[in-house]
Structure formats: structure tokens, C-alpha cells
Amino acid sequence: xxxxxxxxxxxxxxxxxxxxxxxxxxxxxxxxxxxxxxxxxxxxxxxxxxxxxxxxxxxxxxxxxxxxxxxxxxxxxxxxxxxxxxxxxxxxxxxxxxxxxxxxxxxxxxxxxxxxxxxxxxxxxxxxxxxxxxxxxxxxxxxxxxxxxxxxxxxxxxxxxxxxxxxxxxxxxxxxx
Numbered sequence: 001x002x003x004x005x006x007x008x009x010x011x012x013x014x015x016x017x018x019x020x021x022x023x024x025x026x027x028x029x030x031x032x033x034x035x036x037x038x039x040x041x042x043x044x045x046x047x048x049x050x051x052x053x054x055x056x057x058x059x060x061x062x063x064x065x066x067x068x069x070x071x072x073x074x075x076x077x078x079x080x081x082x083x084x085x086x087x088x089x090x091x092x093x094x095x096x097x098x099x100x101x102x103x104x105x106x107x108x109x110x111x112x113x114x115x116x117x118x119x120x121x122x123x124x125x126x127x128x129x130x131x132x133x134x135x136x137x138x139x140x141x142x143x144x145x146x147x148x149x150x151x152x153x154x155x156x157x158x159x160x161x162x163x164x165x166x167x168x169x170x171x172x173x174x175x176x177x
């Protein structure tokens with residue numbers, strides 16, 4: 001969108017964790033302000049002085065957030081509001097540091113445990129779980145000493161599913177039917 005740019009390419013204006021997105025990791029998206037798609041939230045930001053995050057707006061959460069989190073597209077939208085609140089509570093610098101750690105863990109998972117069928121699962125799990133949960137899974141994987149990528153992939157998937165079950169959520173995208 002013309003005139004719209006972002007400093008933080010890990011966390012979007014609207015609360016998506018771009019650093020953990022399959023589209024961005026695959027080189028198909030440059031993030032907010034670096035693509036050619038129009039976005040009603042980016043347009044709104046420009047109209048309100050170019051805020052870095054929607055949660056900085058005195059009108060947040062507005063009507064644009066009424067249905068956010070009900071359905072996912074290529075990345076989970078379930079945590080948008082919660083992540084915005086977390087960013088507001090702990091500050092952008094601390095939030096971004098945590099996201100940076102999650103990105104590193106995701107990179108490890110994709111380079112060491114992805115059998116070609118787990119990218120979306122790993123992105124969802126790292127996005128939805130707390131950093132400590134993701135770190136625990138990676139620690140268990142590293143300690144397992146499994147010899148093949150396929151074995152590590154199956155084990156990682158089972159560990160993430162167990163963690164998600166304990167938290168009470170699914171590691172599948174909520175698609176609109």
C-alpha cells in the first residue's frame with residue numbers, strides 16, 4: 001500500500017506474528033507495507049497518523065477486530081488480540097525479543113525436524129504456544145538423539161500435540177467453511 005511502511009517485520013500492525021508465518025518464511029510475503037495488497041487496517045493506520053500497532057490507537061479494539069480470531073487464513077489469527085495485549089503489557093521491545101527467540105526455535109525446527117510435511121504445524125505450534133512450551137519441546141527433541149529427520153518430525157509433532165492438548169487448543173487452522 002502506497003505510503004505505508006513498517007519498522008517491525010516480525011509483528012504486524014494488526015497483531016499477526018509475521019516472523020512465524022509460512023507465507024513469509026516461503027518468501028511469498030514481504031510483510032505489512034512491503035506487499036502490493038490493500039489492507040483496511042493499514043489504510044486506517046495512515047488515516048490515524050501511522051501508528052506502529054493498532055493497540056496504540058485510542059479506539060482499539062474497534063469494529064475491525066470484532067470477528068478477528070474466529071477464522072484463520074494461512075497463519076493463525078487466534079492470538080491477534082491476546083498478542084496485542086501482551087505487547088501493550090510488556091512493551092514492544094520485550095515482545096519483539098521473545099518473538100525473535102520463537103523465530104530462532106522455528107528455524108531450528110524447520111531445518112532439523114521438517115520432513116516436508118510439518119511446516120504449517122510447526123508455525124502454528126510456535127505461534128500458539130508460549131515461548132517456554134516451545135523451548136521445552138525443542139529441548140526434548142535435542143535430547144532425543146533421533147537419527148533421521150522423519151523420526152524427529154514425528155516426535156516433534158507428538159510433543160507439540162501433547163502441549164496443545166494440555167493448553168486446550170487445536171494445531172489446525174480454523175478455516176471458514
